[in-house]
Amino acid sequence: MDWITTVDHKKIAILYLWAGGLFFGIGGLEAILIRIQLIKPMNTFLDAQTFNELITMHGTTMIFLGVMPVIFALMNAVIPLQIGARDVAFPFLNALGFWTFLFGGVLLNLSWIMGGAPDAGWTSYTPLSTIEYSGTHGVDFYTIGLQIAGLGTLIGGINFLATIITMRAPGMSFMRMPMFVWASFITSAIILFAFPAITVGLVLLTFDRILGANFFDTSAGGNSVLWQHIFWIFGHPEVYILILPAFGIISEVIPTFARKRLFGYSSMVFATILIAFLGFMVWAHHMFTTGLGPVANALFSVSTMLIAVPTGIKIFNWLFTMWGGQVRFTSPNLFAVGFIPTFTMGGVTGVMLASAPADFQFHDTYFVVAHFHYVIVGGLVLGLFAGLHYWWPKMFGRMLSETLGKWTFWTFIIGFHLTFFVQHFLGLMGMQRRVFTYLPNQQFDLLNLISTVGAGLMGVGMLIFLTNIFLTSRKPADAPDDPWEDGRTLEWAIPSPPPEYNFKQTPLVRGLDAFWKEKTSGHKTMTPAEPVGPIHMPSATILPFLMSVGIFIAGLGFMFSRDDFGNAFMGFMFNHYLVTAIGLVITFGSMLLRSLYDDHGWHIEPEELEGR
Amino acid sequence: MTTAQAEGAAGTLPHEPEKATLEGRNKVLAFWLFLGGESVLFGTLFATFLALRNQTNEGPSANELFHLPLVAAATFLLLVSSLTSVFAIQAMHRGKVAVLRNWLLVTVFLGLCFLVLEIYEFSVYVRHEEFGMTTSAFSSAFYTLVGFHGAHVAFGILWISVLIGQLVRKGLTVVTAPKIYVSAMYWHFIDVVWVFIFTVVYLLGKVG
Numbered sequence: 001m002d003w004i005t006t007v008d009h010k011k012i013a014i015l016y017l018w019a020g021g022l023f024f025g026i027g028g029l030e031a032i033l034i035r036i037q038l039i040k041p042m043n044t045f046l047d048a049q050t051f052n053e054l055i056t057m058h059g060t061t062m063i064f065l066g067v068m069p070v071i072f073a074l075m076n077a078v079i080p081l082q083i084g085a086r087d088v089a090f091p092f093l094n095a096l097g098f099w100t101f102l103f104g105g106v107l108l109n110l111s112w113i114m115g116g117a118p119d120a121g122w123t124s125y126t127p128l129s130t131i132e133y134s135g136t137h138g139v140d141f142y143t144i145g146l147q148i149a150g151l152g153t154l155i156g157g158i159n160f161l162a163t164i165i166t167m168r169a170p171g172m173s174f175m176r177m178p179m180f181v182w183a184s185f186i187t188s189a190i191i192l193f194a195f196p197a198i199t200v201g202l203v204l205l206t207f208d209r210i211l212g213a214n215f216f217d218t219s220a221g222g223n224s225v226l227w228q229h230i231f232w233i234f235g236h237p238e239v240y241i242l243i244l245p246a247f248g249i250i251s252e253v254i255p256t257f258a259r260k261r262l263f264g265y266s267s268m269v270f271a272t273i274l275i276a277f278l279g280f281m282v283w284a285h286h287m288f289t290t291g292l293g294p295v296a297n298a299l300f301s302v303s304t305m306l307i308a309v310p311t312g313i314k315i316f317n318w319l320f321t322m323w324g325g326q327v328r329f330t331s332p333n334l335f336a337v338g339f340i341p342t343f344t345m346g347g348v349t350g351v352m353l354a355s356a357p358a359d360f361q362f363h364d365t366y367f368v369v370a371h372f373h374y375v376i377v378g379g380l381v382l383g384l385f386a387g388l389h390y391w392w393p394k395m396f397g398r399m400l401s402e403t404l405g406k407w408t409f410w411t412f413i414i415g416f417h418l419t420f421f422v423q424h425f426l427g428l429m430g431m432q433r434r435v436f437t438y439l440p441n442q443q444f445d446l447l448n449l450i451s452t453v454g455a456g457l458m459g460v461g462m463l464i465f466l467t468n469i470f471l472t473s474r475k476p477a478d479a480p481d482d483p484w485e486d487g488r489t490l491e492w493a494i495p496s497p498p499p500e501y502n503f504k505q506t507p508l509v510r511g512l513d514a515f516w517k518e519k520t521s522g523h524k525t526m527t528p529a530e531p532v533g534p535i536h537m538p539s540a541t542i543l544p545f546l547m548s549v550g551i552f553i554a555g556l557g558f559m560f561s562r563d564d565f566g567n568a569f570m571g572f573m574f575n576h577y578l579v580t581a582i583g584l585v586i587t588f589g590s591m592l593l594r595s596l597y598d599d600h601g602w603h604i605e606p607e608e609l610e611g612r
Numbered sequence: 613m614t615t616a617q618a619e620g621a622a623g624t625l626p627h628e629p630e631k632a633t634l635e636g637r638n639k640v641l642a643f644w645l646f647l648g649g650e651s652v653l654f655g656t657l658f659a660t661f662l663a664l665r666n667q668t669n670e671g672p673s674a675n676e677l678f679h680l681p682l683v684a685a686a687t688f689l690l691l692v693s694s695l696t697s698v699f700a701i702q703a704m705h706r707g708k709v710a711v712l713r714n715w716l717l718v719t720v721f722l723g724l725c726f727l728v729l730e731i732y733e734f735s736v737y738v739r740h741e742e743f744g745m746t747t748s749a750f751s752s753a754f755y756t757l758v759g760f761h762g763a764h765v766a767f768g769i770l771w772i773s774v775l776i777g778q779l780v781r782k783g784l785t786v787v788t789a790p791k792i793y794v795s796a797m798y799w800h801f802i803d804v805v806w807v808f809i810f811t812v813v814y815l816l817g818k819v820g
Contacts, residue, residue, distance in 0.1 A: 089638040154649060162642040166634065192645060196653035204660065204756065213745050213752035214669070215660065221667025221749035230656060588770075595774050598787055 005540040007091035008500055012098050013077035013395065019102050020069030026109065027061035028462060030054045035419075035455040038448050041440035051436035052119040053138065057112075059122025060142065063238070064149055065105040067380055071245045072101075072156055074387050075184045077395050079160060081491035081498060082178045084169025084507045084514075089162035091538040092594070097155035099548035104149025107555055111141035118142035121434060123235070124205065126216035126227040131209050137559060143206045144555040150195050150202070151551070157191030160184055169490070170529040171509035175269070178489045178513075179262060182269055183248025186276045190237045190244075193280070198234035201227065210562060225290050232283035240279040242376060244272060246343075246383025247314055250336045253386050254318050256486050257333035258325030261513055264317040271310035278307045288359045297356040304354035311347055315340060330484070331405025335386035338413050342382060346374030349424065364434070367427025373420045385412070385465075390484070397477035397497040404468035412461030418454025422447040488516035493526045501535045504528075504609050532610075534603040541599065547590045554583025625707055629789035636790035643794045647801050654805050657760060658812060661753040665817070669748030672741050674817025679733075683814045686729040687806065690765075693722035694803040697796045704792060709784045712792070716776050719799065723769045730762050754813065761809055764802045771795055 003015060034054050037046040046054070080088055088094050111117040116136030120129035129139045164185045168177070177185070205227070207213035214220035216227050255262045262268060284292060284300040292300075318340055327333070349371040353359055362368055385408070392400045426447050431438060438444050482492040490507060491498075493515045505528030511517040518526055557579025565571045573579050626632045630640060665674065700715035734755070737743040745755050772795050778788055 089642065158642050158645050158649070161645050162638050165641060166638055192649045193652050196649045197656045200653055200656040200660070204752075207745070207752065207756060211745050213756070214667075214747075214749040215664070215752050215756075217749070220746075221664065221669040222752075223663055223667075223749070226660065226663055230660070233656075592774060595778065595791075598782070 002540075004545050005542050007095045007538050007540055007544075009076045009080050009088050009091065009094060010395070010498060010500075012094050013073045013075075015098055016069045016073035016076060016101075017395075019098075019105070020066060020073060023061050023065035023105055023109075024067070024070065025462075027058050027066045028459065030058035030061065032455060032459055034058060035452040037436060038438075039452040040449070041438050041442075041445055043437055046436065048436045049119065052121075052434075053117035055434055056118045056121055056124075056138075056142075057109075060108065060118065060146070061105075062376075063122065063242070064146060065101075065108065067242060067376070067384065068153065069101060070384050070388075071187075071242070071380075072098075072153075074180075074249070074384070074391060075156075075160060075187075075245065078391060078491060079163060079181055079184055080167070081394070081494070081502060082181050082489050083164060083167060083172055084490050084503060084509065085163065085167035086502050086506075086535065087538065088159050089167060090159050092541065092544060093155050093159050095541070096544035096547060097152040097159065099152070099544050100155070100551060101149045101152030103548045103552040104145050104147070104152065107148060107552055108141055108145030111138055111145075114141075123231055124227075125231075126205070126208075126224045127218075129205060129209075129227075130216060140206070140209060140559045143202045143209070144559055147199065147202045147206070148548075148551050148555055150199060152548075153191055154195045154199075157188040157195070160188040161192065164188075169503075169506050169509050172514070175266065176509060176512045176514070179251035179265070179268055180245070180248035182272055183244045183251070186272050187241050187244045190241050190276050190279065194234045194237035194241065197230055201230035201234065204230070206558075210558065225287070228287050228290065229283070232286045233280070236283040236286065237276075237279045239375070240275055242380050243343075243383075244275065246339070246380045246387075247272065249383045249387035249390070250318060250339055251314075252489065253332050253336040253390050254321050255513075256390075256484055256488055257328045257330055257336075258322045259328075259486050260321055260325040261488075261516075262317065263320035263323075264313070265512060267313055268317055271313045274310040275307060278303060278310075282307065285354055285356075285359075288356045289363045301354055301356045305351055308347060308351050315344055315347075330389075331400070331402055331409060332386045332390035332484075334406060334409045335382050335389065338409065339379060339382040339386065342374060342378035342413070342416070346371060346378055349374065362427060364432055365427035366423040366431045366433055369433050370420045370423035370427060373423075377416055377420070382413070385409070391491075392472075393479035393483040394491055394496050394498070396472075397479045397495075398472045398475055399479050399483055400472050401468050404464055404471070408461050408465045408468065410461075411457055411464060415454045415457025415459075415461055419451050419458060420454070422450050422454075426451075482515075486516075488513040490514050490526065493518075501537065501604055501609075504535075505532055506530050532606045534605050535609070536601055536603055538601045539599045541594075543590045543594050547587045550583045550586030550588075550590065552583065553586065554580045557581075557583055625784060625786070625789070628705065629784065629786050630704075630793035632786045632789070636786060639790040639794055640797075643797055647797065650801060654757075654760070654808075657757045658808065661757045661813065664749040664753040665813075667749035669750070671747040671751060672737075672743045674750070674754075674813075677737060677741060677743060678814050678817050680814065680818060682729065682733060683810065686726050686733075687810050689722050689726045689729070690803055690806050693719045693726070694800055696722065697799045701793060701796050704784065704789060707784065709779065712784065713776060713779055716772055716779070716792070720769055720772050720776070723765055723772075723799075727762065727765055727769065730758070730765075734759075758809060758813065761802060761805055764805070768795070768799055768802060772799070 003011065006012065033046065037043050037051060076094070080086070114137065116138045118124070118138035118141060120134050120139055124139060124142055127133055164181060204215040208215050208217065214222045216222045216224050218224055251262055251268060282300055282304040284296060285304045288297050353362055353368065353371055389400055389405050426444060429443060431444050479496040481495055483496065493507065494503060507514065507526035508529040515526065557574060557577065560574045561577055561580065563574060565574065631637050696715050696718045700712050700719060703711035703715055743751055745752055775792055775795055779792070782788055
């Protein structure tokens with residue numbers, strides 16, 4: 001019950017982590033099934049329909065329900081600590097964002113047991129995703145589930161933006177913010193300007209499928225390519241929503257374990273901003289082969305290649321940070337150092353794909369699959385591993401095992417390269433993506449076998465990581481405040497795990513890497529910016545949970561509103577939108593309750609603070 | 613006028629009660645951010661509409677359909693409601709709770725009138741022109757864009773009504789003031805969106 005009503009950002013972070021981890025596991029199992037099917041030519045392990053459902057759900061689950069919540073987990077756990085705040089700007093909304101994400105994800109995955117998962121690819125291109133080609137409710141689960149989950153993401157993004165703008169400790173100017181906070185700030189800004197576009201796209205597709213609208217139906221004047229424009233004006237910035245937090249994590253981990261400040265801090269900040277800006281300018285490079293014409297192709301080619309410049313700045317800054325530093329290869333740092341070459345390889349194939357004429361050859365082959373897995377798994381997932389190993393003691397008060405961490409790293413990264421490196425060549429040789437099998441003797445056989453073995457090894461790496469978590473959870477929570485001993489930022493100045501109010505006294509920030517600066521000038525703790533006084537805390541509440549339940553019910557009701565149930569009562573409830581109405585009444589009723597009963601929270605008194 | 617004088621004029625409230633607390637300032641800031649996101653939402657809907665506005669699929673076209681005097685009347689009502697919400701915020705800043713409440717009531721009333729006209733307009737199209745959601749790509753884009761705006765107006769009416777109730781029960785405080793201020797921002801935003809709808813959908817449909 002405590003977990004359902006909590007509004008504490010640290011507990012919400014843990015909720016995000018477990019929920020995201022669960023979906024990540026589901027997405028991983030889907031990936032393993034895909035690789036088993038492709039282990040040999042003409043395999044009959046899966047049929048084509050199941051394969052389509054698996055690739056669709058693997059992509060959708062991993063992007064929206066797997067990695068994004070884990071990013072949000074780290075943001076929630078770390079941002080308020082790094083900026084010296086007691087909480088986020090809107091604790092209530094923070095909880096609401098988590099619950100809408102979770103119920104959206106649950107709705108999406110219910111499709112497996114309620115008549116067929118979405119099967120039109122994670123991009124849900126029309127006309128494949130129209131009723132005509134995808135007759136089950138699968139794509140409805142996709143549109144409505146993602147809509148609900150996306151709501152949570154948008155809420156989270158606005159919350160982080162407001163938190164970072166208004167809640168920084170005295171002395172922490174924008175150019176003194178840790179890089180992870182900067183990355184999260186820019187990521188949240190991208191979320192704010194990208195997610196409403198997919199909201200509209202999903203609404204249009206829902207209307208086409210459920211209300212019989214004609215947005216994408218070319219026979220009634222609609223336009224199929226319109227979906228691609230809307231999807232990618234969101235979808236390409238989404239790539240940077242995923243990777244910028246990883247950049248932020250790497251920029252925290254490497255300086256800590258190189259015992260040097262980050263090389264080129266201000267160029268890192270501006271590179272981040274530039275990447276976000278360019279991220280919105282390049283969406284049509286996903287659509288070179290739809291026939292946009294040479295001028296559009298050329299412009300989008302050039303703008304896409306430009307992104308390599310700020311990204312290159314970042315790569316070199318990390319290398320220069322390690323240069324001459326006293327580098328310690330702890331498990332978080334292994335992941336961070338492993339990230340650099342792996343992500344660079346993904347970037348290089350990105351520039352190759354950005355060349356429009358070449359893209360006509362690479363399009364829809366395993367070359368593309370290899371490219372984006374290098375960026376998202378070799379970049380983001382390694383970054384998340386680095387972040388999780390790095391902040392685990394701060395989040396849970398327990399040190400993960402270094403030995404198991406190193407085992408995780410080596411099995412995962414070797415498995416990763418085995419899986420995806422060979423896919424570049426499969427793609428160049430002409431193996432198509434999204435096809436459930438292939439003919440023998442096209443030189444695809446051996447490389448596919450290697451790829452599947454690699455995927456298995458990545459699975460082993462994940463299992464070692466889970467074992468590590470399990471064994472660690474049985475140990476006493478005795479991590480020191482600054483377990484890596486060279487912590488540079490504010491979160492290492494307070495106990496692990498932090499008390500519910502984070503900072504007994506708001507710290508005074510006197511420079512970049514605030515805690516490191518105090519330590520080098522001989523202080524053990526941060527200088528407080530205020531006397532000890534009563535601390536205001538928000539009250540726990542069940543309303544965010546109820547609101548999300550309401551949206552969930554409304555979504556289900558809307559989805560089945562045109563179905564013939566063969567049961568008078570069910571038909572009456574759904575066909576007259578009564579189920580939808582019940583759901584909305586729950587949601588709006590909860591909003592009304594929230595509005596009518598102001599909750600002023602409670603205070604922790606100074607005596608109580610001293611007593612702990 | 614110094615802060616102390618302002619507080620004297622408004623009882624115990626500071627001059628800008630919506631920004632008196634950190635929570636209030638956060639609310640106003642976050643709402644600006646939210647409106648940024650809403651702009652993208654409507655921008656995408658406008659883009660969709662512009663892409664599909666001539667795809668009538670042998671159904672009625674914009675030129676045959678729209679009746680400008682009706683739309684102009686609706687536009688007038690909505691623009692005036694924005695003005696009355698400005699009066700409401702001015703009254704709030706002067707600490708006059710009753711005036712604030714009355715201007716909010718006028719705003720809600722004008723919003724309701726706008727909504728009634730819009731529902732009437734839609735019902736005419738559906739009943740007499742055989743122009744429904746499924747008629748053409750143009751009709752789908754029209755109902756979705758204008759309907760989304762209408763839904764925003766409806767939500768605004770409900771929201772401001774709840775706030776009026778709150779104002780009556782609890783009075784003007786540093787807790788209720790930011791909510792009222794933010795709802796006025798929202799109301800202006802949907803007004804601005806309507807100006808674009810009036811231009812892009814109706815005027816361009818008649819003459820473009």
